[in-house]
Structures are given as C-alpha cells and as structure tokens.
Amino acid sequence: MCGRYKRKGDKQRIAEEFHVQHGIEDIAMPPEDLNVTPYSTQPIVRDNRDDGQREMVMMRWGMVPFHTKMLESLKGRNMFNARAGSITTTGSWREAFKKRRCLVPASAFYEWDKIGTAQGKPFTLTLSDASMFAFAGIWDAWRDSRGDWLQSFAIVTTEPNEMMAQIHPRMPVILHRRDYDRWLSRDETERPPADLLRPFESEGMEMVPGGPTVSDTRRKGPMAFHTTTTAMLPNIEE
Template sequence: MCGRFASTTPPDAVARRFATAGPAPNVPPSWNVAPSQPAMVVRRHPETGERRLDLLTWGLVPHWTKDLAKARKPINARAETVATSPMFRDAFHRRRCIVPADAFYEWQAQESGPKQPYAIARRDGEMLAFAGIWEGWRGPAAEILRTFSIIVTAANEDLAPIHDRMPVILEQRDWPAWLGDQEADPAELLRPAEAGTVRIWPVSARVNKPANNDAALLEPIG
C-alpha cells in the first residue's frame, strides 16, 4: 500500500509540470502527507478538457455514500480490481486523476523490532505521478467533499525486498491516456514501474508519526 508521501514542490511549479490551467492551490509543503489530509491532484475538466490542479482529501468517499461518519474512505485501490470493484469502478471509468509527489514511504518488516521506513523517489529527479481516482460527495446540507485514492500494484524488483506493493507510477507519455485526453485503455497503464525508475533509501522512524513534518524526514540514515 501507499500510506504516506511527501509533496514539497511549490504549487506553481507543479502546475507548470503538469500543464494545468487556472490558479494553483495555496498549500504549504508537506514531507509527511497522511490519510484524511488535503493534497494536490491533477484532474481533467470534463467540459473544457483543461487540466486543473486542486486540493482533494486523501481517502475516497464514493458519491453514493449515505453516512460519511461510517464510510470506509480507502486511501488505496488495488490495480487488479479497481475496474470492477463497486467501491472504485465508477471513479476508474469516469474520474481518473494524477497525484503528484516528490517521494513516498514504505516500511520493511524486520526479524525483530519495529519496521524500518524507507523513502522512494524517482531516480531521474522528476516528480512522481501516481495513478489515482477521485470522487465528489454531496452532503445533506449541499456541502461538497472531493476525495481521492491512489492505485497500487505489485512491487517491481527494486521495491520488492521492502514491500510487495507500490503505487502505479505514470510516465509523462501516459498522462494524456490516463486523464482521458486521448482514447486509450487505462487498464493497460496499471503496471509496476520499470526497474531502475526509483531510488530507495532508509529514513528515520520519525516519519511514523504524521505530526512530524519537516525536511529531515527525507534525510538518509545509517
């Protein structure tokens, strides 16, 4: 799964990278984005076709949800079932998005003691572009909550020694197909990243607590 990531690139720079239109959101950098928190998401406007960069809440709430307090709010969707699961299939076919990130974290189980956290980023220094899905939920007082989930798949050979799952990382050439700018089968993009795409390094267990949020979280240890 992907349960924590870093989003530190300034919103204006993210907007330029993903060629979005309109004002960029006002959001501070975060080295420890956690579930239920807002994060930048790239979406395609269904009428204009423009890409927009907006803040959505991490943890999907389907539009048909009746009781928000009891909703599951999954942060990840499995690539193997996202197109067919009642929880995700409508969003997969109609509301796909890209979640920009500078790094994400995974935890490796140890023979004894607590899990060791690792940071993972693109080896080429570019931003990560996670495949995501989003939803808009309207409450009884007409309030609107927009949420997202990150799609995960089997880990590639780089990440497999640490964890058996990883986010689906989209290459720039695949962004138009994923967002719906062009006709394509999005299911074909739900695959592990090619070997060598990412670099991995151990980081402090301070990242375990969402309250810890500073640049030192990405510093290598050991």
C-alpha cells in the first residue's frame, strides 16, 4: 500500500528530471508538498498523444475508471492503489494498464509499521542518493453527467523488497529511469510491461523513522517529517 508520499520540487525541477516538453506553462502547483494525500491534485508525467513527447498534467490521486456511472459507487474503495498481481484482470485497472500509464514524481514515501517491533510507527523511505524518482502509475478520464471531465491516477503496488518487508507487506512500484520510455508508451498491446511491476532493490533505498506528527495530514512543513536520528532498522539478515 502507498497512502502518503512526499514531492519536493517545483514544476521546473520535475520537467528537468523527467524531460517534460509539454504542459509546464499551463499548470499551477505549489513548489513542494511534503505530505501528499489521496484525493489531492498532483502532477503526473505521461506521453502526449499527438507527438509522443512527455507532458505534465495535474490529476486527482484516486482513480475514477472511465466506465464509472456515479462517484458514490466508489465510496469506501481504495482507488489510489492498484495491485500489480491483479492489474491485468481487474476491470477498474485493466484498460488503463494497457494504454494509459504514467510516472508519479516523488521524493519519498511514508509507511506505517505493521510487522516489526515498532508497529504503528511511521517510516520515511527514499532512494539512497536522495534523488527524485517515479512511481509506476496508471490514469483514466471520467466524464460526469454535466459533461465535465475528471482525470485521475492510481499508484501501482507490489510485494515488498527485503527492507520494506520488515515493516509492511506491500510497497509502491518505483521505476528505474531506463524503463520510463517503455512504461509511458501509449502503443496498445496485448502484452503491457507487467515485468516492470517488481520491487525496487533494497540496496538502492534508505529507511528512517518518521517524525511524530507525520500522521497528521494537515501538517505540511518539514518538521513533521524528520527526526533527529538517522538510525536504520536492523538488517533483516542479522
């Protein structure tokens, strides 16, 4: 599961990191969001349908499939995460996975311990080099009864790597840069890139305890998300 993440970087930085060519001037967004929550509006990167170059679009985190009749029918359902194991068979995700894939820019994500000795405590997970990265996302466009369009996305989750398995049974799919083009391709195929839906390597990540107020979705400032210690959890092989 991935229910909270951090985006530290304005639209110009995202454009540079992900080689975005379209949409930069058309959107307004805060320079950072240290506590991204489901159902908020966030930037994603996808291939432009006309020229295939990358574009940045603001979308709601919490996907509304195109075939949804009423938003009320999704009440109580987790539509912000799509499980990799059932993404090719579940009606809510299947068509989007085939041809509407995107990158979700992030700097870190948060998870709460469900397995280890510190159950209920939040942890912050980043790449070891502290660089911005991308979750594997899928998106869709839904039209309401008035004819207005809502674009929305979900983050794909998979089994945990060894580090993540110490605290949680799932983790978001983090894509390697070398796989961005393949993931973003709009070419419809009967064999979409399911092989990319795998755990990121533990040795390329770091995990530290989260701050005491990270659970408060109203807290957006840096003091909510950092502790004075950088102690890692014990190595699972020890």
